Amino acid sequence: MSKARSAPLRTALIHLALIAYTLVALFPVFLTLVNSFKSRNAIFREPMALPTPSTFSLVGYETVLNQGDFVGYFQNSLIVTVASIALVLLTGAMAAFALSEYRFRGNTLMGLYLALGIMIPIRLGTVAILQGMVAAGLVNTLTSLILVYTAQGLPLAIFILSEFMRTVSDDLKNAGRIDGLSEYAIFFRLVLPLVRPAMATVAVFTMIPIWNDLWFPLILAPGEDTKTVTLGVQMFIGQFVTNWNAVLSALSLAILPVMVLYVIFSRQLIRGITSGAVK
Amino acid sequence: MGSLQLKSIRKAFGTHEVLKGIDLDVKDGEFVIFVGPSGCGKSTLLRVIAGLEDATSGSIRIDGQEVAAVPPAKRGIAMVFQSYALYPHLTVKDNMGLGLKQAGTEKAEIDRRVAKASSMLALDPYLARRPAELSGGQRQRVAIGRAIVREPKLFLFDEPLSNLDAALRVQTRLEIAGLHRRLKATMIYVTHDQVEAMTLADKIVVLNAGAIEQIGSPMDLYNKPANIFVAGFIGSPQMNFIPAGKLGDTEAKTIGIRPEHIALSRESGDWKGKVIHVEHLGADTIVYLETEATGLLTVRLFGEHAYKPDDVVFATPDKASQHRFDTGDRAIA
Ligand SMILES: Nc1ncnc2c1ncn2[C@@H]1O[C@H](COP(=O)(O)OP(=O)(O)O)[C@@H](O)[C@H]1O
Ligand SMILES: [Mg+2]
Numbered sequence: 001m002s003k004a005r006s007a008p009l010r011t012a013l014i015h016l017a018l019i020a021y022t023l024v025a026l027f028p029v030f031l032t033l034v035n036s037f038k039s040r041n042a043i044f045r046e047p048m049a050l051p052t053p054s055t056f057s058l059v060g061y062e063t064v065l066n067q068g069d070f071v072g073y074f075q076n077s078l079i080v081t082v083a084s085i086a087l088v089l090l091t092g093a094m095a096a097f098a099l100s101e102y103r104f105r106g107n108t109l110m111g112l113y114l115a116l117g118i119m120i121p122i123r124l125g126t127v128a129i130l131q132g133m134v135a136a137g138l139v140n141t142l143t144s145l146i147l148v149y150t151a152q153g154l155p156l157a158i159f160i161l162s163e164f165m166r167t168v169s170d171d172l173k174n175a176g177r178i179d180g181l182s183e184y185a186i187f188f189r190l191v192l193p194l195v196r197p198a199m200a201t202v203a204v205f206t207m208i209p210i211w212n213d214l215w216f217p218l219i220l221a222p223g224e225d226t227k228t229v230t231l232g233v234q235m236f237i238g239q240f241v242t243n244w245n246a247v248l249s250a251l252s253l254a255i256l257p258v259m260v261l262y263v264i265f266s267r268q269l270i271r272g273i274t275s276g277a278v279k
Numbered sequence: 280m281g282s283l284q285l286k287s288i289r290k291a292f293g294t295h296e297v298l299k300g301i302d303l304d305v306k307d308g309e310f311v312i313f314v315g316p317s318g319c320g321k322s323t324l325l326r327v328i329a330g331l332e333d334a335t336s337g338s339i340r341i342d343g344q345e346v347a348a349v350p351p352a353k354r355g356i357a358m359v360f361q362s363y364a365l366y367p368h369l370t371v372k373d374n375m376g377l378g379l380k381q382a383g384t385e386k387a388e389i390d391r392r393v394a395k396a397s398s399m400l401a402l403d404p405y406l407a408r409r410p411a412e413l414s415g416g417q418r419q420r421v422a423i424g425r426a427i428v429r430e431p432k433l434f435l436f437d438e439p440l441s442n443l444d445a446a447l448r449v450q451t452r453l454e455i456a457g458l459h460r461r462l463k464a465t466m467i468y469v470t471h472d473q474v475e476a477m478t479l480a481d482k483i484v485v486l487n488a489g490a491i492e493q494i495g496s497p498m499d500l501y502n503k504p505a506n507i508f509v510a511g512f513i514g515s516p517q518m519n520f521i522p523a524g525k526l527g528d529t530e531a532k533t534i535g536i537r538p539e540h541i542a543l544s545r546e547s548g549d550w551k552g553k554v555i556h557v558e559h560l561g562a563d564t565i566v567y568l569e570t571e572a573t574g575l576l577t578v579r580l581f582g583e584h585a586y587k588p589d590d591v592v593f594a595t596p597d598k599a600s601q602h603r604f605d606t607g608d609r610a611i612a
Contacts (some may be wrong), residue, residue, distance in 0.1 A: 171364035171437075174331045175425075178383035180352030193368055 029255065036060050036248035043244055060245030062255065063236075065231060067246070069224070073232035078257055080142055081210050084149035088206050089199055091150070091163075094155030097187050099158070100165040101173070111162065117155030122148065123215060133220055140223040148216050153206040164198035165191060200268040207265075211258050229254045280342055281307045281432040281465035283328065288337035290323055294371035297323050301337070305467065305482075310459050313469045314512070315486035320576040321469040322488070325435050328467065341510045343433060350534040352381065354433075357426035361438040363418045365410040367427075371397075372406040389428075396427040399461075400454070416447045424454070427462070436468040440475065452478060461487055471561050473513050477501070485599050487507050507608040510535050516565060518602070521573045526601065538565070538579035543586070548593025552576065557586050570594060 034050055035043045042055035066071050099111050122129075129148060130139075138144040149187070168191050176186045192199070217231040229250065236246040283305040290298040297320045313321045326332040328339060330351040339346050346354050350458050356377075370605050375396060376389045397403050400420045410418055419439060426434055439455070440448045456479055459466055461516045470476055476483050485492040485500065485508070493505040497513075504510035510518050516538050523531040542548070543566060552570030552609050564584040576594060586592065603611040 058321075146461045161562065169362055169364060171360035171362045172366070174326070174329075174351075175358070175360060175364040175366075177331060178329060178358050179378035179425075188365065189368075 010077035032248050032251050032255075036245070036252040037231060038245075040245055043248075051080060057245070060243075060249030061253075063243060063246040063247045067072055068232055070228075070250065070253070071234060072225070073227050073229045073251070074257065076142060076226055077211060077228040077230070077254075079209055080145045081151065081257075083142075083146045083262070084210050085203050085206050087146065087150040088157050091202060092154050092202065093161050093192060093195070093199065094156045094187070095154070096161035096165050097191060100162045111158075114158045115119075116126055117151075118159060122152045126215070126219060130219055137253070138220075140220065140221050140226050144209050144220045145216055145226075146227075148220065149206075149210045149213075153202075153210070156205060157202045160202055161195060161198055164195045196268055200265040203265045204262060207258065207261055211254075282342055283433060283465065283467070284338075284340040284342075284343075285328070286338045286340075288339065289335045290320070290327055290332065291335045297489050298327070298334070301491060303484060303491070303494070308463050308465055310466045310468065310479060310481045311484060312480035312482070313467065313486055314473055315471065315492075316512075317471055319486045320489040321471070322437050325467065325469050327436050327478070329435055330354050330358055331374060335409040336483060336539065340393070352377045352378070354480075355431050356433045356435055357429040357431035358435040358437065359419075359422045359426050359439045361441055363410070363422045363442075365418055365421055367410055370407050370409055371402060371413070371421050371424075374410065374421055375428045378425070378429050384501060392428045392430070393424075396424040397449075399427065399458075400424050403439070404564050406520075415443055416451065419443060419451060423458070427458070432465065433502055434464055434466040434468075436466065439468075441470070441472070455479065473515065477513070482561075483513075484581055485512060487512075503610070504535075504602065506609055507533060507535070507604050510604075510610070511555055516577050516579060519573070519576050521576075523603070525572060525574075531603035533572045533604040533608070535604060536596045537582075537600065538577040540597040540600040541576070541578045543578055543584075544593045544595065545590070548595040550576070550594045552592060552594060554586050554590040554592060556588060559583065566592075568592060568594065 031047065035047060037051045037057065037060075038049075038055045039057040039059065042049070042051070042057075046055075051057075095114065099107060099114075133139050133144045138147070172190055175187050176190050181189070212230060213228075214230045214234070217226075217228045218234075221227070222231065233250045233254070235248055236243040236250065283303070285301050285303040288298055288301040289296065301418075303311075313324060315321055315353060323332065328344065329333045330349065334347075341354055341356070341579045366377065369377065370405050372393055375393045379389045379392065393406075397406055400423060402417070402420055402424055405413060405417060409422065413421065419442070423439070436455070440451055443451060452475060455466075459479075468475075468479060472611075480497055483492065483500055484498055487508050492512075493500060493509045495503070500509055500513045504513060507520065511520070514537055518535045518537050519541075521536070523529070523534050526534055528534060550570040550572040552568040552573075554566055554568050555575075556567040558565040558567075561583070562581070564580045564582070564586070566580060566584070566586050568579045570576055570580065578594060605611050
């Protein structure tokens with residue numbers, strides 16, 4: 001078969017596969033959104049159906065907004081996520097710069113040590129972390145969550161960013177040194193803008209597990225003032241009765257902020273890629 | 280102002296020794312070119328002079344002052360890189376002015392110097408553009424402009440022309456030569472291209488595997504190469520090397536004859552041979568022949584000649600221009 005004829009077929013197959021994957025990935029989101037706008041009976045009778053005038057109901061959203069302090073929970077989730085991303089990006093990029101730019105004894109070893117966290121889940125250390133937080137008096141604070149999530153996000157961030165920083169031209173950094181830029185200025189003004197796509201990637205990969213996490217909020221910060229959205233939703237899930245309207249509505253609302261953050265970062269990501277392509 | 284002394288500079292990366300004791304004196308206003316094959320340590324030496332790498336041992340003096348503890352920005356140097364290394368987020372004007380701004384120079388003075396450099400390099404129409412909006416040649420001129428604006432004692436160029444196409448390379452070469460005449464500044468220029476070295480330099484330093492093979496004016500190196508490496512590196516096409524035994528010379532090990540120092544004739548001559556290949560370059564004709572006495576021989580003839588492969592010809596070397604090398608590959612005076 002000639003290459004010219006096989007190409008459209010291959011393209012079609014690729015798109016088919018991608019579309020199928022998109023549908024599979026979006027299906028739970030779709031189900032959540034659709035059912036959050038239906039009455040309880042309608043959810044159980046026909047979970048797949050779109051809301052109709054007779055089944056449409058906002059009772060879930062009313063429950064969420066009236067019971068508990070969901071605005072507060074959202075705020076907590078946002079503070080924790082944004083602060084963790086910021087810390088991961090800042091400290092991760094700095095560590096990655098040191099590892100990729102400077103020759104010092106133990107450089108490789110340090111890199112491996114920092115990358116170890118990619119393979120070992122941080123939850124293995126939960127007991128020790130809890131003991132540490134109790135000793136430091138940080139239980140039931142957002143700070144405890146931010147610290148843990150920063151530690152959780154750093155290994156991958158350092159790994160990805162240091163690979164990217166190795167590709168930044170030495171000549172450019174040296175030109176900066178000759179023009180009298182400090183190492184900080186070289187890092188912030190020359191290197192960081194050039195690895196922005198990698199930063200966006202890291203931000204996305206760091207953000208989602210933090211936003212969705214139930215484990216550490218439950219253990220470290222279950223108090224009413226420090227509850228995150230995922231933890232807040234749990235109060236609608238009972239041992240015997242679960243308020244599905246409220247659960248689905250809360251989850252639908254929880255998608256929104258992540259979506260906004262994702263759009264911000266992915267635009268950066270795409271801009272970085274295309275600006276590299278036309279250079 | 281603008282002299283440079285290097286004393287037994289050594290540089291090792293781990294156990295890998297890249298510079299093996301470099302001694303060099305550069306006088307004020309000289310145009311010195313480091314030339315050598317890729318990987319011989321030219322860029323490393325330049326970075327050591329600039330202070331971007333620390334030498335493992337040895338001393339560097341700029342204007343008589345020891346600079347080991349002086350950071351790059353304070354050494355009074357400016358460097359032009361092979362990859363241009365312009366700041367992508369700054370305009371041409373800001374690229375050129377950044378060094379002065381960092382040094383705390385007054386804005387009026389920065390503007391004056393940038394304007395002077397940009398008119399010298401015909402960059403005036405581009406001052407507001409970013410590097411991404413410039414062609415390769417324009418970017419290289421901005422990089423040179425950025426160096427000029429600093430008014431350094433010492434210009435360092437690291438293969439500044441190797442990313443340009445052939446026509447632009449010749450033009451930029453002329454500009455750099457003109458710049459040197461006009462600024463009367465000391466310039467150190469690194470290249471692997473011996474043509475660039477021959478055309479620009481007051482003084483050429485031939486480097487090989489981290490050591491200096493020979494220092495001299497272009498014509499010194501051409502006429503009196505100190506060893507086989509320099510003889511083979513300077514001059515194009517490369518010098519012919521013939522085992523001396525084949526020519527009945529018992530004192531030397533190798534005889535070297537440049538392609539332009541051999542005459543060809545169809546009738547008679549010293550070495551009979553057969554033409555293998557001919558390159559017609561217009562001004563020159565390069566003839567490759569296989570002779571019984573010497574093996575493969577390259578001959579450069581001026582003007583056009585009608586030799587064809589398989590022609591039988593006679594080659595006669597100009598005895599006065601031949602070079603003799605001993606068993607240590609050093610030239611026999
Ligand atoms: N940062 C470095 N770490 C280790 N080896 C290096 C480094 N920089 C250069 N080298 C080695 O030093 C040698 C000379 O490099 P370089 O000075 O760039 O050569 P040139 O500019 O003459 O082509 C090469 O073998 C290179 O691999
Ligand atoms: Mg080099």
